[in-house]
Amino acid sequence: MGLDPKKYFIIIPALFGNGESSSPSNTPKPRNGSRFPDCTFYDNVRAQHQLVTEHFGIEHLRLVLGWSMGAGQTYQWGVQYPDMMDGLIPFCGSPKTSPNNIVFLNSLEAALTADAAWHNGWYDQQPDVGLRAFARVCSGWGLSAQFYWDEAWRQLGYATLDDFLVGFWEGHFLQRDANNLLTMLWTWKHGDVGNTTGFGGDTNKALGAIKVPLIQMPAHEDRYFAPEEEKRAGEFIKGSEFREIPGVWGHFAGIGANPTDTEFIDRAVKEILGGSE
Incomplete structure (x- = not known):
């Protein structure tokens, strides 16, 4: 195991808006609910840097890594604090959200806010109809077509496709707060x-500011973050290496859903940590 808690001090910060950190669901009035401020990856990483340096007193990090939105923050760390770490491993994410990805995100927002119970974010009870619709949109994007052809959902313990869609997808999102999801x-x-300070919106220039070894690990047939988009981004990062996670799990390749993909990612973790010792 590359991330060995017996050997390394592992910090797992919570994203603003996810319900564990400051979020619409737990922030006092008047910034609760729909009044919760918009937060960027820059804002999150700035707060994480403050946590690491001021609270823990850490001056340097061995490795920054993350999945999905965590991968976006990993890229942000490399641009925002390029001398802070020895290596970066973003998996199943991107340094810039693509137009195709934005289309998907807009569909999620539309599905959730179409529920009459939404009330512009000032609901008394969670808009369950909207949350179920949100889940169903995600179910078509989060995994590859081959995953469904192969009925790989059986590996997660589901007997039928409907059980998977209701039990897994709807079951997950019905536990979430709608305003948190929209944040x-x-x-x-x-x-x-x-959009990091000093780059004037030039994504390629910002990527060029990354100094440390970086292993890009998109997943085959990830419908959120296409591997070809990551490959193009890597052309602007000096010393980056591109490794596509194979298989049928799409975006779920990076969430620990199956041991094969987890081992693939773990090998890269061991390489970077071993190389920095």
Whole structure:
């Protein structure tokens, strides 16, 4: 195991808006609910840097890595604090949210807010109809077509496709707060390292500021973050290496859903940590 808690001090910060960190669901009035401020990856990483340096007193990091929106923050760390770490491993994410990804995110927002119970974010009870619709949109994007052809959902313990769609997808999102989800959608939609101070919106220039070894690990048939988009981004990062996670799991390749993909990612973690010792 590359991330060995017996050997390394592992910090897992919570994203603004996810319900664990400051979020619409737990922030006092008047900034609760729909009044919660918009947060960028820049804002998140700035707060994380403050946590690491001021609270823990850490001056240097061995490795920054993350999945999905965590990958976006990994790229942001490399641009925002290029001398802070020895290596970066973003998996199943991107340094800039693509137009195709934004189309997906807009569909999620539309599905959720179409529920009459939404009330512009000032609901008394969670808009369950909207949350179920949100889940169904995600179910068509989060995994590859081959995953469904192969009925790989059986590996997760589901007997039928409907059980998987209801039990897994709807079951997951019905536990979430609608305003929290929309806050995270906004953060995801506006992901772009080019908006970091000093780069004037130039994403490629920002990527060129990354100094440390970086292993890009998109997943085969990830419908959120296409591997070819990551390959293009890597052309502007000196010393980056591109490794596509094979298989049928799409975006879920990076979430620990199956041991093969987890081992693929873990090998890269061991390489970077071993090389920095």
